[in-house]
Amino acid sequence: MKNSTLVIFMQLTATVALTTPGLTSSALAATGSxxxxxxxxxxxEPPQLNSLKSTxxxxxxxxxxxMEGLTRYGKSGEIVPGVAEKWTMNDQGAxxxxxxxxxxxxxKPVTAKDFLFSWRALVNPKTASEYAFIMYPVKNxxxxxxxxxxxxxLGVSAPDDYTVKVVFEKPCGYFLGLTAFGSFMPIREDFYxxxxxxxxxxxxxxxxxxxxxxxxxxxxxxxxxxKNPNYWNKDRIALDRIDIPYITPDNNAxxxxxxxxxxxxxxxxxxxxxxxxxxxxxxxxxxxxxxxLFLEFNFRDKRPTANKNxxxxxxSVFNADEYVNRVVGxxxxxxxxxxxxxxxRGSKDLFRKEHPMAARKANVAEGKKLIELAKKxxxxxxxxxxxxxxxxxxLSAKEAEYFQSLLKxxxxxxxxxxxxxxKQRLAKMSAGDFDIVAAGWGxxxxxxxxxxxxxxxxxxxxxxxxxxAAYDKLxxxxxxxxxxxTRMTAMADAEKLAIDDFxxxxxxxxxxxxxxxxxxxxxxxxxVGPDPDFTMASxxxxxx
Amino acid sequence: xxxxxxxxxxxxxxxxFFIATITFAAMHLVPGDPISxxxxxxxEIRANLERKYGLDQPVLHQYKVYLTNIVKGDFGISYTQxxxxxxxxxxxxxxxxxxxxxxxxxxxxxxxVIFGSLTALFRNxxxxxxxxxxxxxxxxxxxFVFAALGQxxxxxxxxxxxxxxxxxxxxGTLSHMLLPSLVxxxxxxxxxVRLMRSSILEVMNLDYVRTAKAKGLSPMxxxxxxxxxNAVLPVITVLGPAIAxxxxxxxxxxxVFAIPGLGRYFVQAVQQLDYTVIMGLTVFYGSFLVFMVxxxxxxxxxxxxxxSVAKRSAV
Numbered sequence: 001m002k003n004s005t006l007v008i009f010m011q012l013t014a015t016v017a018l019t020t021p022g023l024t025s026s027a028l029a030a031t032g033s034x035x036x037x038x039x040x041x042x043x044x045e046p047p048q049l050n051s052l053k054s055t056x057x058x059x060x061x062x063x064x065x066x067m068e069g070l071t072r073y074g075k076s077g078e079i080v081p082g083v084a085e086k087w088t089m090n091d092q093g094a095x096x097x098x099x100x101x102x103x104x105x106x107x108k109p110v111t112a113k114d115f116l117f118s119w120r121a122l123v124n125p126k127t128a129s130e131y132a133f134i135m136y137p138v139k140n141x142x143x144x145x146x147x148x149x150x151x152x153x154l155g156v157s158a159p160d161d162y163t164v165k166v167v168f169e170k171p172c173g174y175f176l177g178l179t180a181f182g183s184f185m186p187i188r189e190d191f192y193x194x195x196x197x198x199x200x201x202x203x204x205x206x207x208x209x210x211x212x213x214x215x216x217x218x219x220x221x222x223x224x225x226x227k228n229p230n231y232w233n234k235d236r237i238a239l240d241r242i243d244i245p246y247i248t249p250d251n252n253a254x255x256x257x258x259x260x261x262x263x264x265x266x267x268x269x270x271x272x273x274x275x276x277x278x279x280x281x282x283x284x285x286x287x288x289x290x291x292x293l294f295l296e297f298n299f300r301d302k303r304p305t306a307n308k309n310x311x312x313x314x315x316s317v318f319n320a321d322e323y324v325n326r327v328v329g330x331x332x333x334x335x336x337x338x339x340x341x342x343x344x345r346g347s348k349d350l351f352r353k354e355h356p357m358a359a360r361k362a363n364v365a366e367g368k369k370l371i372e373l374a375k376k377x378x379x380x381x382x383x384x385x386x387x388x389x390x391x392x393x394x395l396s397a398k399e400a401e402y403f404q405s406l407l408k409x410x411x412x413x414x415x416x417x418x419x420x421x422x423k424q425r426l427a428k429m430s431a432g433d434f435d436i437v438a439a440g441w442g443x444x445x446x447x448x449x450x451x452x453x454x455x456x457x458x459x460x461x462x463x464x465x466x467x468x469a470a471y472d473k474l475x476x477x478x479x480x481x482x483x484x485x486t487r488m489t490a491m492a493d494a495e496k497l498a499i500d501d502f503x504x505x506x507x508x509x510x511x512x513x514x515x516x517x518x519x520x521x522x523x524x525x526x527x528v529g530p531d532p533d534f535t536m537a538s539x540x541x542x543x544x
Numbered sequence: 545x546x547x548x549x550x551x552x553x554x555x556x557x558x559x560x561f562f563i564a565t566i567t568f569a570a571m572h573l574v575p576g577d578p579i580s581x582x583x584x585x586x587x588e589i590r591a592n593l594e595r596k597y598g599l600d601q602p603v604l605h606q607y608k609v610y611l612t613n614i615v616k617g618d619f620g621i622s623y624t625q626x627x628x629x630x631x632x633x634x635x636x637x638x639x640x641x642x643x644x645x646x647x648x649x650x651x652x653x654x655x656x657v658i659f660g661s662l663t664a665l666f667r668n669x670x671x672x673x674x675x676x677x678x679x680x681x682x683x684x685x686x687x688f689v690f691a692a693l694g695q696x697x698x699x700x701x702x703x704x705x706x707x708x709x710x711x712x713x714x715x716g717t718l719s720h721m722l723l724p725s726l727v728x729x730x731x732x733x734x735x736x737v738r739l740m741r742s743s744i745l746e747v748m749n750l751d752y753v754r755t756a757k758a759k760g761l762s763p764m765x766x767x768x769x770x771x772x773x774n775a776v777l778p779v780i781t782v783l784g785p786a787i788a789x790x791x792x793x794x795x796x797x798x799x800v801f802a803i804p805g806l807g808r809y810f811v812q813a814v815q816q817l818d819y820t821v822i823m824g825l826t827v828f829y830g831s832f833l834v835f836m837v838x839x840x841x842x843x844x845x846x847x848x849x850x851x852s853v854a855k856r857s858a859v
Contacts (some may be wrong), residue, residue, distance in 0.1 A: 041802070044812075047622075047624045047625045047626060048625055049625070050627070050629050053626055055581055055583075119571060122775050125588075125592045126592075126596075128589070128592040128593045128595070128596040129589075129591075129592075130579075130583075130585060130593070131583075132589055132592075133589065138666060143833035145588055145589065145592070146588045146718070147588075197621075197627050199627065200627065200628055201627035201628060203760050209558075218804065219628070219633075219636050219637070219804065220636070220637055220804030220805075220808065220809070221584075221714075221715055221802075221803075221804035224712075245714055245800035246713055246714055247802060247804070248713065248800070248802035249799055250799045250800050252692055252695075252800070253695060253713055253799070253800045253801065253802060254693050256696065256699040257712055257713060257802075259699050259701055259703065260699050262712060262714045273729075295644060299693075362643065373679060421815055422815055422816075423575075423577070423580065423815070423816065423817045424574065424575050424576050424584070425575030425576075426576055426580050426581075427576035427577070427580070428575060429578070430573075444583075459584075460584035460586060461583060461584045463584070485592070514621050540801070
């Protein structure tokens with residue numbers, strides 16, 4: 001699952017030490033320290049670094065360090081000024097004032113034209129960007145992407161070199177958060193055109209306006225990011241270098257690199273690693289990475305899961321807490337409540353606090369009654385085996401087996417597990433070739449809408465084709481205003497409809513456990529935005 | 545000889561053509577496509593991508609374009625690494641896999657011949673039993689277990705000594721290659737030991753060995769000049785395919801030791817259904833294997849004067 005990212009605020013980085021108390025805030029990195037290099041291992045290499053085409057975590061991680069949009073993500077995921085030093089926003093649009101001292105790594109100034117160029121290119125159908133949709137809140141973006149209008153018609157203009165004016169298609173309450181997202185980064189037209197298809201293919205094929213520059217990229221092997229001497233805020237950057245000496249998907253290997261002191265951070269520990277880390281007495285921290293995992297039911301004709309009582313029966317026998325402990329087994333993992341995860345903010349406080357949702361209790365007796373009801377409604381004496389579509393990870397297998405035995409013992413339901421590799425699973429999901437699919441969703445931006453829109457009838461990611469006119473109407477009304485309370489209330493009402501309809505069964509909100517060496521501090525983790533974020537990290541000076 | 549070689553090369557080319565065609569068909573039969581991602585796309589965005597990659601064209605047309613490009617030596621641009629050509633990927637990463645593979649094969653071949661001879665010489669004695677026990681381990685334990693164990697061992701060793709005795713992973717110097725190539729060669733070595741053992745035992749009691757003994761040659765000369773030279777032939781036969789298998793099959797070892805080899809790209813390409821990379825690497829590897837088999841057949845003839853490849857081709 002690609003955790004494409006963007007965030008506005010939230011205290012995700014509030015870390016919890018699991019074994020021993022957390023880091024004590026001792027000396028900050030002092031200037032003049034000889035080695036201000038942080039080392040890190042990537043699981044896969046970024047496919048390329050053209051922000052118009054990036055969709056994956058690794059690319060957004062590198063771009064978040066080497067590029068800067070109008071805004072950027074702060075320590076707690078809040079939006080802070082980037083190339084723009086100030087802005088004004090209303091229902092119709094936004095105006096950003098750019099700082100005059102923002103420069104590209106070759107010394108040329110960053111101007112409004114660089115934003116105009118990349119934003120227009122993103123929605124240009126010739127670019128064929130997968131993330132073009134993220135620009136749709138801007139006027140005419142969708143029409144341009146569909147080939148109906150010229151890219152020049154995009155609702156963005158530059159009255160002068162240091163002003164970016166945006167006109168919205170419809171009010172967009174979360175637009176500011178989007179401007180920090182990778183797809184909204186500036187690109188310099190002259191440089192882009194000079195590189196043609198090679199743009200961002202190698203370290204020398206990019207020009208940077210962020211805190212770091214990619215200085216080395218040996219494909220498949222290693223990367224290195226050095227501090228950008230032309231970055232306007234370079235005095236706030238404590239690291240001289242981010243070294244990525246290893247790229248490997250092997251978790252075990254990355255754990256060994258960490259033990260061997262070759263990397264400073266191990267960004268995620270799986271269940272097996274946890275025991276090893278405990279044995280090593282490593283200080284573990286955790287954070288919610290923003291992803292919600294859930295079961296999606298198939299609502300297409302003739303699918304048994306189109307029957308509400310069948311879905312309700314399955315939900316009745318499911319005990320989320322037991323599942324989180326026995327199957328997921330990552331400390332700090334929250335059982336899923338609704339469609340909108342608990343880390344997202346509402347109008348003033350956390351969305352979930354403003355719109356509480358009671359945890360569902362398992363009730364096997366009720367489930368048994370419901371399943372009989374479902375059989376009667378379907379006019380069958382026994383329900384045919386349900387097709388459970390899932391991925392090929394160890395967790396998917398464990399999860400499938402858990403539900404197989406749970407549904408068999410409580411409801412007498414048979415599950416036929418269909419384990420598929422990534423692409424085949426996608427194809428089967430889109431084709432509706434399943435009854436239940438173990439799915440997940442990572443946020444594109446930090447607003448409940450990134451989740452709430454999922455179950456609308458027009459969303460291609462609604463793979464079960466759940467359709468509810470009342471739900472659609474509520475979401476449309478939330479999208480028609482930038483007024484926070486109105487939007488949040490509409491989304492909360494919609495969420496309640498979907499949950500009461502058992503459109504999905506929320507399983508859990510993913511938590512990642514990570515460890516880092518004591519010599520580093522200030523590593524920030526984001527649910528939305530470049531993760532991990534080293535722009536605020538520093539190396540502690542040690543007494544010799 | 546020349547005629548034979550040309551004949552083999554021609555059949556080799558036909559084989560490669562079939563490999564390309566079957567891969568193309570299989571790839572398009574599998575559900576899914578290279579452009580779909582975890583997040584579904586709107587039909588417009590999808591259409592934009594399909595147009596860009598020519599996936600909106602009929603499959604037969606794609607096949608034609610594809611074959612024409614292969615003949616020109618152009619495997620196309622990767623779908624996942626959108627601005628790298630498959631030719632770039634092969635050029636950058638095959639040398640790494642090949643270096644690793646050649647080292648592994650050297651270790652395997654020398655180890656196989658030496659240990660295989662030892663088991664034969666000490667037949668049914670302690671060294672034989674010990675080596676054969678290890679051989680069974682080597683054959684039955686998959687390489688990822690050896691890789692993980694080896695890496696764990698080195699990590700602990702470095703920690704225990706407080707020095708960097710051996711790198712835990714990465715690529716660049718000979719010390720980086722040592723452990724991975726040993727791990728990679730282990731399975732083949734075990735196989736070769738067994739082959740070598742039975743092969744030596746076979747020639748042990750043949751007439752020419754007895755004659756050599758009767759002539760009063762020293763045991764060492766008999767072993768080197770008569771037994772080994774004849775017994776090593778089967779080893780050379782399997783070496784060709786083994787080189788290809790090792791050079792192409794290093795995915796697990798490459799990923800454990802974070803080595804930028806080609807194997808990893810191949811596996812990733814299959815998972816991502818990256819059509820151009822799958823096709824390019826299959827054709828490349830296919831040609832490599834075919835070429836290795838031909839090369840070994842020719843070398844075989846040179847080593848063993850009893851076999852005349854030219855004559856065989858006339859049949």
